[in-house]
Amino acid sequence: MSKYPxxxxxxxxxxxxxxxVWFGFGFLFAIVTLLPYKVTYKLGRSLGLLGLKLGKSRAHVARRNLELAFPEMESSEREAIIVENFKNSGLAIFETAMAWVWPDWRVEKHFSYENKQHILDLAEEGRGVLVVCVHALNLELTARAFTSFAPGYGVYRPHNNPAYDFIQHWGRTNNGNQMIDRKDVKGMLRVLRKGERLWYMPDHDYNRNKSVFVPFFAVPDACTTVGSDILISASKCAVVTASGFRTYNNYHLQIDNDISDQFPKKDPVGVATVMNKAVERVILRCIPQWMWLHKRFKTMEDPNVKKGIRYD
Known part of the structure; x- marks a missing residue:
């Protein structure tokens, strides 16, 4: 089995x-270990509000994303989502620490599960599963929750800072999940063909290389990876969307049924279109908890048009 060393x-x-780096992570780990969740929740969301006041450029990105994705939404509703999104972004820093150092009993205390037997049934069949998640702000904690019943492989991007990279890799793997390099497509296919689970997030703009332009919410030409077509077509895996959104101090991990039969064969554009629709359904469960601070619509279909022009 291929995995990231x-x-x-x-x-x-x-x-x-x-x-x-060491002090920062140590401080975070101490906070989430020693303080009650309610206190950590308030600290995180207060930090997010501070980020909103200081991060005007990021607020602009979030605003433009929402304008592009939901043009019919009232501006007041979009502004409320932006405020909540920043609060959740601040909390996400602490949720990452929770995911990496909380004991199993403490994670379980805050999680409920829906349809997890479906993942276990697919494992019994020996079928690989492409677990499609989105860049929800509590993604690290969601991945940790999976380890209690269905650990798998996460696609890994090494951090440029070696100390940060050491801590990050340890945090993501010390409870059962394994990492595989984001460029190791052959390794990902081996994981799926051997009946394992691969966590996969196709909801960001990963630049023009190996991408197609298909609808995503109200944007008709969103740059979308063709990786979905490669992994699904070559492995014949199950495709299961999942989400772990939060309501105050409770997280609900929802696992959906296999949708692999919805994807056309040998059709990268068609596969990307179906995948974006599946991703939309997940994001709509809790719009303020998705990563709207990322420039999702930065790459233009026409290569002669300046990248990021939608955010000028």
Whole structure:
């Protein structure tokens, strides 16, 4: 089985230039370990409000994304979503720490599950599963919840800071999940063909290379990866969307039924179109908890049009 090799600890990671990283994560881990969830919740969302005041450019990105995706939505509703989105972004910092250091009993205390038997049944059949998640702000915590009954492989992008990378990889794998390099497509196919689960997030703009332009919400030409077609067509895996949205201090992990029969064969545009519709259904469950701060519509279909022009 192909997996991303764990970064090795060395004395070089203790160099003073990395002390800020070690201190920052240590402080976060101490907060989520020692403080009650209610206190952490308030701290995180207050931090998000501060980010809204200081991050005007990111607020502009979120506003434009919502304008493009939901042109018929009232501006007051969009502004309310932006405020909530920033609050959730602040909380996401603490939720990441929770995902990495909370004991199993504490995670289970805050999670409820829907349709998890479906994942287990597919495993009994020996069928690989492409678990399609979205960039929800509590994604790390959702991935951790899966380890209690169905661990799998996450697509991994190494961090440029080696100390951060060491902590991040440890956090994502110390409870059962494994990582696979985002460029290792053959490894991903091996995972699926062997009947394992691969976490997959096709909801961002990953630039023009290996992408097609298909509808996403109200945008008719959203840059969308063709990776879905490659993985589904070559592995004949099940495709299951999942979400782990939060209502105050409770997280609900919803697992949907297999939709692999909805995808056309050998049709990258058709597959991307179906996948975007599936992703939309997940995001609509809780719009304020998706990552609207990302420039989802930055890449234009016409290569001669400036990238990011929709956000000018």
């Amino acid at each position: 764990a970064p090795k600890f060395s004395s070089a990671l203790l160099h003073p230039k990395y002390w800020g």
